[in-house]
Amino acid sequence: MADIIDGKAFAEGLRARVATVAADFEAKAGRKAGLAVVLVGEDPASQVYVRNKGKQTLACGMASFEHKLPADTSEADLLALVDRLNADPAVDGILVQLPLPAHMNEQKVIATINPDKDVDGFHVVNVGRLATGLPGYVPCTPLGCVMLLKDKLGSLSGLDAVVIGRSNIVGKPMAQLLIAESCTVTVAHSRTKDLPAAVRRADIVVAAVGRPEMVKGDWLKPGATVIDVGINRVPAAEEGKTRLVGDVDFASASEVAGAITPVPGGVGPMTIAVLLRNTIVAAHRAADLAFDESAL
Numbered sequence: 195m196a197d198i199i200d201g202k203a204f205a206e207g208l209r210a211r212v213a214t215v216a217a218d219f220e221a222k223a224g225r226k227a228g229l230a231v232v233l234v235g236e237d238p239a240s241q242v243y244v245r246n247k248g249k250q251t252l253a254c255g256m257a258s259f260e261h262k263l264p265a266d267t268s269e270a271d272l273l274a275l276v277d278r279l280n281a282d283p284a285v286d287g288i289l290v291q292l293p294l295p296a297h298m299n300e301q302k303v304i305a306t307i308n309p310d311k312d313v314d315g316f317h318v319v320n321v322g323r324l325a326t327g328l329p330g331y332v333p334c335t336p337l338g339c340v341m342l343l344k345d346k347l348g349s350l351s352g353l354d355a356v357v358i359g360r361s362n363i364v365g366k367p368m369a370q371l372l373i374a375e376s377c378t379v380t381v382a383h384s385r386t387k388d389l390p391a392a393v394r395r396a397d398i399v400v401a402a403v404g405r406p407e408m409v410k411g412d413w414l415k416p417g418a419t420v421i422d423v424g425i426n427r428v429p430a431a432e433e434g435k436t437r438l439v440g441d442v443d444f445a446s447a448s449e450v451a452g453a454i455t456p457v458p459g460g461v462g463p464m465t466i467a468v469l470l471r472n473t474i475v476a477a478h479r480a481a482d483l484a485f486d487e488s489a490l
């Protein structure tokens with residue numbers, strides 16, 4: 195039976211460390227670190243995320259600036275808000291919740307965020323910094339996955355990793371981070387010819403495809419470490435109810451894996467904790483205050 199990787203507990207620890215650093219920052223800078231979150235429209239899942247981000251930002255002793263705009267806001271008005279946040283010295287980090295309504299160009303909106311306030315790590319400047327090994331901001335979910343992997347395995351050097359999924363938010367930055375940790379990385383996706391064979395070679399499997407319970411236990415190398423990024427809502431046994439499952443079939447995978455993240459309680463709680471980590475890093479950089487980023 196696999197060890198369970200407790201992302202919820204790790205995220206709580208990370209938030210506690212961020213809170214300590216945030217208090218120290220406030221004492222030194224004479225102001226709180228600040229995170230601005232912009233939500234356009236009323237997508238229910240996004241509303242839940244944004245509410246949780248706001249609560250956890252305050253709980254860490256940082257300032258939270260929430261901007262909720264109606265779904266029919268013009269792109270020009272959203273860009274003007276981002277420009278104001280770029281210019282506001284109380285704002286260290288800016289996050290525009292995705293997806294945006296269909297009449298907006300997400301790439302254009304992301305490109306308007308000052309890269310040094312882009313705590314989501316989505317701006318092409320930060321994508322390029324990650325790819326070339328320069329300090330910048332790394333997308334929160336894949337950075338959280340690497341933290342869990344290093345906590346479990348120590349050095350990842352020389353390990354074979356497969357990343358299933360090639361999205362800009364998870365798959366591609368995940369692959370870059372694993373390369374930086376000296377893994378041998380395969381990026382698999384919907385056109386991969388023999389996915390079970392690719393997964394079977396891997397010491398580390400990161401599943402981020404959004405297909406409920408797709409990765410089966412008999413695809414895995416015995417003892418592999420499995421990171422399940424999927425959050426899929428499926429019908430539950432009880433009529434009319436739903437339950438959350440990952441991209442990995444937990445029941446069969448946990449018989450073969452050495453360690454595995456559960457859903458919920460694995461990767462999910464890490465995303466906001468890493469966002470707060472990125473924000474306190476941004477605040478120190480903005481105020482030109484030194485601190486040991488690796489201690490977070």
Ligand code: GUN
Pocket residue numbers: 289290291292293314334335465
């Ligand atoms: N929507 C789903 N995940 C994310 C995220 O990490 N950042 C932003 N901005 N939007 C999201």
